[in-house]
Amino acid sequence: MRADDGRELRSFVLEEETPGQEARAVERRVLLETLASPLPPNTISFSSRLKSIRKDGSHGSLLELEDGDSIRAKIVIGCDGVRSPVAKWMGFSEPRYVGHCAFRGLAVYPEGHSHKAKVNYIYGRGIRAGFLPISSTKVYWFICWNSVSPGPKIKDPSVLKQEALNLVRSWPEELLDVIQNTSEDVVIKTPLVDRWLWPILTPSASSNGVVVVGDAWHPMTPNLGQGACCALEDSVVLVKKLATAIRSGRHSAVDEALQDYSRERWARIFPLTVRSNITGSLLQWDDPLVCAFRNNVMVPRLVSLGPMLEHTNFECEMLEQSVTSV
Ligand SMILES: Cc1cc2nc3c(=O)[nH]c(=O)nc-3n(C[C@H](O)[C@H](O)[C@H](O)COP(=O)(O)OP(=O)(O)OC[C@H]3O[C@@H](n4cnc5c(N)ncnc54)[C@H](O)[C@@H]3O)c2cc1C
Incomplete structure (x- = not known):
């Protein structure tokens, strides 16, 4: 943590x-x-x-x-x-929308990654992120941030990835590396809800x-x-x-x-x-x-x-x- x-x-x-x-x-x-x-x-x-x-x-x-x-x-x-x-x-x-949204993605390192087999959580103000390897070549990541509304539906995948990067611009390098190694088309944004x-x-x-x-x-x-x-x-x-x-x-x-x-x-x-x-x-x-x-x-x-x-x-x-x- x-x-x-x-x-x-x-x-x-x-x-x-x-x-x-x-x-x-x-x-x-x-x-x-x-x-x-x-x-x-x-x-x-x-x-x-x-x-x-x-x-x-x-x-x-x-x-x-x-x-x-x-x-x-x-x-x-x-x-x-x-x-x-x-x-x-x-x-x-x-x-019901609960006031937070999440970005999720899967980074792929065809030659293998150097991330340790551990769950990483990073806490900011009104925003947190995490990543963990799921295999020797793939690392899952998420960002969860406060937002009063779910915002507009964004169809352009490059915009989603850029938005995710902007949220954690000055955060630890390892997290940025994982997001950068994610193909744009697998980045998803989800308004968080429950019932x-x-x-x-x-x-x-x-x-x-x-x-x-x-x-x-x-x-x-x-x-x-x-x-x-x-x-x-x-x-x-x-x-x-x-x-x-x-x-x-x-x-x-x-x-x-x-x-x-x-x-x-x-x-x-x-x-x-x-x-x-x-x-x-x-x-x-x-x-x-x-x-x-x-x-x-x-x-x-x-x-x-x-x-x-x-x-x-x-x-x-x-x-x-x-x-x-x-
Ligand atoms: C950011 C985030 C992180 C999460 N992390 C975790 C975690 O760490 N651990 C965990 O256990 N859970 C986690 N979850 C929750 C998990 O993703 C869901 O609870 C899980 O996917 C629910 O499974 P499901 O099969 O009920 O629904 P879904 O996985 O949503 O599957 C529903 C299926 O129904 C299909 N479908 C939809 N509409 C129709 C229709 N009209 N006709 C036919 N088929 C239809 C869809 O195409 C889909 O295949 C996370 C969720 C989010 C948003």
């Missing part, structure tokens, strides 16, 4: 602080390919965006795709991200055989690094419950399994969404006095890594082969 002038505030060795814990950085492409690879050929239809969804009789839904195809389904699992059409149809509100799943006020995650998973249900800010992890947890919990219900052969068992998933996951998701939001507000401090306290007292002396990472513990048993194949 460093200040924006390069001064080291604190460093941790993960294994010493929280024995048994590990941090893994996984490239999205690798994760998706790994998840897709065991599926039978043609299970996934690419480039078929969902246009609309409606109830189809008493036991199913009719999905209309933008390419003109339609699908009748007994169970619909909406894992269609933060602007999910499925969540919208189920009555969820639009996610708080208030009991009673928010719809359930499932209704009439339609269920939402991941960001479609619980968009959360990235401050705890848990959005994708929770989406994976959702999927494991849901598939186990669905497999048992489908095997039972009872029609009502599926609806019960979906409701059960909704209840069980809410208890983990809601507190994490709130905590992530509050953490973001603290990390994005821009008051000079508060930032001086953070850099000179809080981070060097008060922060302890174990409790900070406690939220990453989730006991997830192995999926049996019979479950994955139902």
